[in-house]
Amino acid sequence: MRPEGRLELESLYFDYPAFASPADRAPLGMPAEVAIVGAGPVGMTAALTLARYGVRSVVLERKRTFNDGSRAICIARQSMQIFETLNAVGPFLDKALPYVAGRTFYRGEQILRFEMADSPDEKFRPMYNLQQQYIEAYLYEAVEASPFIDVRWGSEVRNLTDIEDGIRLSIADDLGAYEMDASWAVAADGARSTVRRLRGLRLQGENYEGRYVIADIRMAFDHPTERIALFDPSCRRGGTVLVHRQPDSIWRVDYQLTETETEDEALREDTIRTSVASVLRDIGYSGEWELEWWSMYSANTLALEDYRDGRVFFAGDSAHIVPIFGVRGLNNGFADAQNLGWKLAWVLQDKADERLLESYTPERRGATMDVFANAAKATRFMTPPTRGWTVMRDAALLLALRHPFAGEFANPRNMVPYTYAEGSLTRPDRHGFTGGPSPGAVAPNVALEDGFLLDRFGAGFNVVVCGALEGEPYRPGLDEVSVVAIVPGSEAARVYDADEGAAYLFRPDFHLCARWRKATWGEIRRALEWLLEGGSG
Amino acid sequence: MEPHLEDVYEALARAIDAAGRDKETLLLAKVALLFAQRLDDPLTACALIEEALVDLDAMGG
Numbered sequence: 001m002r003p004e005g006r007l008e009l010e011s012l013y014f015d016y017p018a019f020a021s022p023a024d025r026a027p028l029g030m031p032a033e034v035a036i037v038g039a040g041p042v043g044m045t046a047a048l049t050l051a052r053y054g055v056r057s058v059v060l061e062r063k064r065t066f067n068d069g070s071r072a073i074c075i076a077r078q079s080m081q082i083f084e085t086l087n088a089v090g091p092f093l094d095k096a097l098p099y100v101a102g103r104t105f106y107r108g109e110q111i112l113r114f115e116m117a118d119s120p121d122e123k124f125r126p127m128y129n130l131q132q133q134y135i136e137a138y139l140y141e142a143v144e145a146s147p148f149i150d151v152r153w154g155s156e157v158r159n160l161t162d163i164e165d166g167i168r169l170s171i172a173d174d175l176g177a178y179e180m181d182a183s184w185a186v187a188a189d190g191a192r193s194t195v196r197r198l199r200g201l202r203l204q205g206e207n208y209e210g211r212y213v214i215a216d217i218r219m220a221f222d223h224p225t226e227r228i229a230l231f232d233p234s235c236r237r238g239g240t241v242l243v244h245r246q247p248d249s250i251w252r253v254d255y256q257l258t259e260t261e262t263e264d265e266a267l268r269e270d271t272i273r274t275s276v277a278s279v280l281r282d283i284g285y286s287g288e289w290e291l292e293w294w295s296m297y298s299a300n301t302l303a304l305e306d307y308r309d310g311r312v313f314f315a316g317d318s319a320h321i322v323p324i325f326g327v328r329g330l331n332n333g334f335a336d337a338q339n340l341g342w343k344l345a346w347v348l349q350d351k352a353d354e355r356l357l358e359s360y361t362p363e364r365r366g367a368t369m370d371v372f373a374n375a376a377k378a379t380r381f382m383t384p385p386t387r388g389w390t391v392m393r394d395a396a397l398l399l400a401l402r403h404p405f406a407g408e409f410a411n412p413r414n415m416v417p418y419t420y421a422e423g424s425l426t427r428p429d430r431h432g433f434t435g436g437p438s439p440g441a442v443a444p445n446v447a448l449e450d451g452f453l454l455d456r457f458g459a460g461f462n463v464v465v466c467g468a469l470e471g472e473p474y475r476p477g478l479d480e481v482s483v484v485a486i487v488p489g490s491e492a493a494r495v496y497d498a499d500e501g502a503a504y505l506f507r508p509d510f511h512l513c514a515r516w517r518k519a520t521w522g523e524i525r526r527a528l529e530w531l532l533e534g535g536s537g
Numbered sequence: 538m539e540p541h542l543e544d545v546y547e548a549l550a551r552a553i554d555a556a557g558r559d560k561e562t563l564l565l566a567k568v569a570l571l572f573a574q575r576l577d578d579p580l581t582a583c584a585l586i587e588e589a590l591v592d593l594d595a596m597g598g
Binding site: 391392394395396398399403405406 | 562563567569570571574
């Protein structure tokens with residue numbers, strides 16, 4: 001919502017483009033390899049991932065512009081890494097606000113200062129703040145530059161039926177209606193997914209009690225970028241408040257409603273202005289400010305039982321809705337898109353058995369369940385559901401005034417990449433590693449003399465090799481695999497717990513398939529073949 | 538005199554009275570967290586919590 005007198009998309013700082021439905025009607029009905037429903041951040045990431053491997057997609061978006069309002073603003077390191085592999089990270093680095101820390105206050109006193117893991121070995125900072133419409137605009141720059149992606153705005157999917165070896169979509173736009181067949185469909189159409197409804201599927205899980213308002217304002221507040229959390233502040237007794245800095249002098253004020261506040265009342269402009277003003281007093285700002293946009297949310301842990309329905313895959317909010325605490329919503333959506341993207345590409349290009357796709361739900365739903373466990377903890381702290389949780393939360397906050405250990409209960413446990421430890425594409429260790437990334441984990445980065453280790457990774461499968469491997473010098477069946485050499489005894493070898501002859505086989509999404517203390521090319525080839533046949537349960 | 542478990546018993550009784558009915562639960566929750574942190578053995582702490590839950594109704598009422 002926006003203040004009285006301003007249009008729905010009339011922002012103080014962002015010019016919303018207006019996209020038209022496709023004017024050239026002739027090619028619209030041509031079959032597509034992949035139809036992606038939704039040109040939000042997740043849909044565009046899926047399209048860019050497919051394009052990276054030369055797979056064409058058609059992206060269908062009901063709206064005619066980018067997302068209204070800032071919404072998902074926290075981009076985790078792993079998401080920046082994904083953008084980099086998609087050659088899209090440049091504008092994000094120019095605009096987004098990086099940060100490593102957060103501070104939590106209880107009744108005006110600081111009880112916790114946390115720092116997210118960071119080191120010189122990391123190319124990207126643990127977290128960046130950027131409004132969602134910028135995220136979409138920057139991904140769209142990359143999408144527009146790709147010859148493999150056809151985005152159709154103002155295009156609504158009206159129906160979606162199974163045909164032999166594909167999906168038939170009925171699409172309506174401003175200029176007419178048409179049908180299009182696709183080998184596969186990706187539903188990236190958000191929390192209120194049309195595709196999910198058309199397929200007769202429902203999200204399952206829990207709704208939490210708390211309701212929160214998010215309001216964006218513009219103000220010249222001189223304060224570093226960090227997560228600020230206020231428990232029981234004088235502006236909202238018994239409630240919680242979060243404050244986040246965004247680019248363009250925009251600040252996110254996020255506060256919990258009390259049980260007696262009605263939604264209608266809370267969302268009235270004068271109520272928003274009064275509530276924001278009292279939060280600003282609490283954080284020590286007394287200058288001018290302008291109201292930009294506001295919205296409301298509640299905390300949910302909802303997911304589909306299966307992220308796949310025949311030839312339709314669900315990614316992002318269409319598959320799972322998580323509480324915002326811990327910033328795992330959109331960040332996991334990016335990981336969904338990347339995971340699905342490379343697997344679909346390998347299957348479509350006959351480089352992998354279709355069984356490879358069976359790993360999508362267990363891997364990504366596993367990540368969602370992990371998010372639920374963490375987010376449920378964070379949510380119970382922010383919004384205790386019963387008296388027991390309230391007593392313990394209050395006890396922890398009071399103790400934290402003098403005992404730093406208790407402040408850690410207020411740590412939001414921000415997003416870290418999920419490890420596919422039990423996955424069907426993951427081979428358990430048999431070789432007694434004591435450190436390094438475990439099977440299923442994402443590849444750790446290492447600073448080298450010239451850049452970073454992950455910069456050397458190729459687009460497909462990668463083998464990190466320490467020194468020289470024993471045995472066969474030739475590598476049949478591994479032509480498309482990139483070899484990333486690390487030097488025995490180096491920092492990289494230390495991070496990977498690798499001595500001469502060790503090897504790590506990484507998937508195109510940088511997750512570890514298998515590793516060997518003393519590898520042979522034959523073993524690596526067999527592991528790759530095993531994975532491309534779909535691995536095993 | 539040697540410190541004794543009875544000293545803890547008495548200190549808790551006095552602290553509950555000092556906190557008053559409104560705050561006694563909060564006080565005991567704080568005490569439990571402090572003890573558990575010093576104990577540095579979450580498994581044992583959780584087992585002791587389970588043990589404390591037993592026989593709560595034996596007093597009647």
